Amino acid sequence: MARKITYQQAINEALDQEMARDPRVIIMGEDNAGGAGAPGEEDAWGGVLGVTKGLFHKYPGRVLDTPISESGYVGAAVGAACNGLRPVAELMFVDFIGVCFDQIYNQAAKFRYMFGGKAETPVVIRAMYGAGFRAAAQHSQCLYNMFTHIPGLKVVVPSNPYDAKGLLIQAIRDNDPVIFLEHKVLYTMEGEVPEESYTVPFGEANVAREGDDVTIVAFGRMVNQALTAAAALQKQGIHCEVIDPRTTSPLDEDTILESVEKTGRLVIVDESTPRCSMASDIAGIVAQKAFGALKAPIEQVTAPHVPVPFSDALEDLYVPSPARIEAAVTRVKEYR
Amino acid sequence: MSAIHKLTMPKWGLSMQEGKVNGWLKEIGESIAVGEEIVEVESEKIAGAVEASVAGVLRRQIASAEDVLPVGGLLGIVADAEVPDADIDAAIADFLANFTPDTGDEEDAGPKPEKIEVGGRKLRYLKRGEGGEPMILIHGFGGDLNNWLFNHEALAADRTVYALDLPGHGESAKDVGDGSLASLAAAVVGFMDAVGLDAAHLVGHSMGGAVSMAVAQAAPARVRSLTLIASAALGDEINGAYIDGFVGANDRRALKPVLSQLFSDAGLVTRQLIDDMLKYKRLEGVDAALRTISDTLFEHGRQATRLAPVAAGLGKPVLVIWGENDQIIPVAHARAAGKDALVEVLTGQGHMVQMEAANEVNRLIARFLG
Incomplete structure (x- = not known):
């Protein structure tokens, strides 16, 4: 490989291969055909960061460049999914979820349950998330925890190119609404990716690094921060196990609990703000189900409970860094 | 002047950049013969032993157990007993002053696999070595050319050696036709045509041994010799629970106990090995390919095709190598390849004998081919 x-x-390739495989797959979103939509500018770019580049002309009529109305096209995507298409709607920045949240949490997420299992809503909502782009409070948030809270949604946070492709193909083939969150800082990350199509199942954590001393559970971009910290800690003789759940819903509790049973020490790294977060959720699960295995208090390395700052210097301090992760690991390792 | 020989961290496979020292098999001051295993090391994919390429005395153990070294890093020193300590210390100081680990960024880090079109399908292969009578390494069911990680370079010391991914395997096309040995053998013959090989020494592991015999049956003139390692198609029995478990396993938990049956040391089934296998199994078309082959060749724990008479009647040299404790195909089948076959049973070894006892297997094949 x-x-x-x-x-x-990897995301572009997943969309391309699924569109080639299944004529029901369509794409809807702002600017995903490439800018103003005027002749000559079509497909010039392919979304704000070029993720859908090349698809507009390759699949005529199946890449829909929508008006700036998330409530309109996300609702249309949900409706199309109920009627037999498999739309992938792109929300650009996840921060814009507010204006179309009803279509997602009160419609798409509910249909299977409210119609006695007879309705399926195979829609994928793709969106960029995360800090680090100097884009300030309204374009930098990390909101996977909000979707995780809602039954009926599946939530995907890939941390690397291989997982991004396999999880997106799985998301498109899944018969339930899937929120697929792409960290914009990861777009340039390179990795080995098979040319062929493949799927990565939901609810299966990846053990990104093995170790016996401390378990680190991290999400999305934070997996890479955790791996950087773990490599540095290894040189100090501390062996971290880094677990990447890959999907926050469903969540692979077993892999996390098995690891904590082995290490007895847990650090959770989450780019979201700390209250009602994946960090607090996993801390709760482990405290309840693996209490006897714990040798130290659970540490949570998260953003502070404030909006993402506009100042470069403050934004750099906002995102959990390898140094903060190392410090947390050292605290749980040395706890007596 | 007696030479000072530096033992360094080996590079097993393209992706290996560092390795961990698992432990020394020899003490400082012990005499060492060529080919003896000195130190066990482990990459993220596999564990193995570094063996001596020269005779001498183990004078230094630079790395300790659990140390992680970059590829090429200094493990220890072998030298004759009369070499002064001062010379050895100078050699170590010189090495450490000049050693820079390979960052892995360089594009020319050894030969890379290529792809070639054979009968409308792309097959991946890796070529090593030059000249001599060519050899082809053929992996088993669910395997790929990386199964020869510890053999390929050694066997290519004095000949051209190709390792290929059979259809349905590795990075080759996933169309396996009817999944029969004849169709897999046709792909191998097509591969030989495509790379311009009139005849080759065939080395097959497990199902790859059966494929080798099927090539010999279909095109005997293309085969110079057969080396059958834990080969299929020499008897009736095969571990049906393994086959079904392997085909059916969809996640790490299901796959680990299945893969453990392949090795005599279950500790070799690392997370990376399991992850790599899952990545392969999740490629589009692999599940169908494996089911087609297993239904055709290994249904209900029985082998559908018996080719022992082909090996026995070929009139070419045949070497059979087996691990004594093979849990997949019984070692009793080793005697089925005819009275003229050279049979080597390795004590304590399992099905993946070419990986676990690579040095021994490499020596047996080299000696067999003269």
Whole structure:
């Protein structure tokens, strides 16, 4: 598996291969045909960061460049999914969820339950998330925890190119609404990705690194921060196990609990703000189900409970860093 | 002047950049013969032993157990007993002053696999070595050319050696036709045509051994010799629970106990090995390919095709190698390849004998081919 491509190319390839495989797959979103939509500018770019580049002309009529109305096209995507298509709607920035949240949490997420299992809503909502782009409070949030809270939604946070492709293909083939969140800082990350189509199942954590001393559970971009910290800690003789749940809903509790049973020490790294977060959720699960195995208090390395700052210096301090993760690991390791 | 020989961290496979020292098998001051295993090391994919390429005395153990070294990093020193300590210390100081680990960024890090079109399907292969009578390494069911990680380079010391991914395997096309040995053998013959090989020494592991015999049956003139390692198609029995478990396993928990049956040391089934296998199994078309082959060849724990008479009647040299404790195909089948076959049973070894006892297997094949 020698070929390396970026996270962004992996997402493009997943969309491309699924559109080639299944004529029911369509794409809807702002600017995903490439800008103003005027002749000559079509497909010039392919979304704000070029993720859908090349698809507009390759699949005529199946890449719909929508008006700036999330409530309109997300609702249309949900309706189309109920009627037999498999739409992938792109929300650009997850921060814009507010204006179309009803379509997602009160409609798409509910249909299977309210119609006695007879309705399926195979829609995928793709969106960029996360800090690090100097884009300030309204374009930098990390909101996977909000979707995780809602039964009926599946929530995916890939941390690398291989997972991005396999999880997106799985998301498109899944018969339930899937929120697929792409960290914009990861778009340029390169990794080995098979040229062929493949799926990565939901609810199966990846053990990104094995170790016996401390378990680190991290999400999305934070997996890479955790791996950087773990490599540095290894040199100090502390062996971390880094677990990437890959999907927050469903959540692979077993892999987390098995690891904590082995290490007895847990650090959770979550780019979201700390209250009602994946960090607090996993801390709760482990405290309840693996209490006897714990040798130290659970540490949570998260953003502070404030909006993402506009100041570069403050934004850099806002995102959990490898240094903060190392410090947390050292605290739980040395706890007596 | 007696030479000072530096033992360094080996590079097993393209992706290996560092390895961990698992432990020394020899003490400082012990005499060492060529080919003896000195130190066990482990990459993220596999564990193995570094063996001596020269005779001498183990004078230094630079790395300790659990140390992680970059590829090429200094493990220890072998030298004759009369070499002064001062010379050895100078050699170590010189090495450490000049050693820079390979960052892995360089594009020319050894030969890379290529793909070639054979009968409308792309087959991946890796070529090593030059000249001599060519050899082809053929992996088993669910395997790929990386199954020869510890053999390929050694066997290519004095000949051209190709390792290929059979259809349905590795990075080759996933169309396996009817899944019969004849169709897999046709792909191998097609591969030989495509790379311009009139005849080759065939080395097959497990199902790859059966494929080798099927090539010999279909095109005997293309085969110079057969080396059958834990080969299929020499008897009736095969571990049906393993086959079904392997085909059916969809996650790490299901796959680990299945893969453990392949090795005599279950500790070799690392997370990376399991992850790599899952990545392969999740490729589009692999599940169908494996089911087609297993239904055709290994249904209900029985082998559908018996090719022992082909090996026995070929009139070419045949070497059979087996691990004594093979849990997949019984070692009793080793005697079925005819009275002229050279049979080597390795004590304590399992099904993946070419990986676990690579040095021994490499020596047996080299000696067999003269």
